[in-house]
Amino acid sequence: MHPVELTFYKLVSKEIELTKFENWVYSETALEQTLSSDDYLEIISINYKTPSGLYEAQKVLSKYFSMGKYYEWSIRNVLCKIIEKPNDVHKYIEQCYDLYCAGFGFMDNLGLGYGLGLTCSDDFNGKVDDFYPQIIEEVKRVILWLDSGKIVITGHSGEYQGVEYHDNRNAKEKEPTGYKIQK
Template sequence: MHPVELTFYKLVSKEIELSDFENWVYTETTLEQTLNSDDYLEIISINYKTPSGLYEAQKVLSKYFSMGKYYEWSIRNILHKIIAKPDDVHKYIEQCYDLYCEGFGFMDNLGLGYGLGLTCPDGFNDKVEEFYPHITEEAERVLLWLDTGKIIITGHSGEYQGIEYDDNRSPKEKEPTGYKIQKSKKWWQFWL
């Protein structure tokens, strides 16, 4: 992955502060080689201390990098975090639910089967241990779909229909598996 592309993705996902990005803009030599002269001039002229600084930088750089590729990069990062199981793994599991709600229907097993349960107020975060090893299998399954081209994220549709992606999975692969975990609890037990 191109270093400018990686930094753009980190900016969009808010993994780097805007002030750090601004410093990077002024010091990164490959940036001038990557952008055309007008866009380079625009990116170094942005006032990064204003609320619109992030939007303006994204607008310039999105001409050079695919948002579909960004979403794939972001999803892969989340899945690898779930597999690695850091201390704050619950936030990555919850992000699966957010991704499902944003239009990534292929994240249904992780989003609805696991992530939704963590968004309910009852200390369900303590239940994360019970998700393993099954959640790892689900994360690896989605990574396999991305690796083999069964899921190809093409980007945003430009309308209010969510994110576009090609779904080449078989009907069997589309069947829900993660829901079984939540069905074992009574719906009202989430709020007790």
């Protein structure tokens, strides 16, 4: 992944503060080579101290980087954290529920089967330990779908339906495993 692209993704996901991003804009030589001269002038002219600074930067940079790739990168980061199991892993498992609610229906097993249970619990650690190692299998399934192109995130906003994606999974792969549908 191109370093400029990675920094853009970190900006969109708010993993980098706007002041640090501003300093990066003024010092990163690859940025000038990546953007057109007009867009480079625009990005260095943004007033990053205003509330609209983030929006304006995203508007310029989104011409160069796919939002579909951004969402895939973001989902992969969450999934990798669940595999790594840091002390605060519960927040990444909960994010699976948020992703499902945001329109990523292929996250149903992780979101509804695991994430929803944590959003209603005060005892994260006890419950999280019960999820392992089964949750790892679900995470690996989603990663496999992304790797194989069975899930392709277009990044186009479907307005009220969330971010659109192409679901090329077969019926068996779409069956819920982490929860049961009530009939």
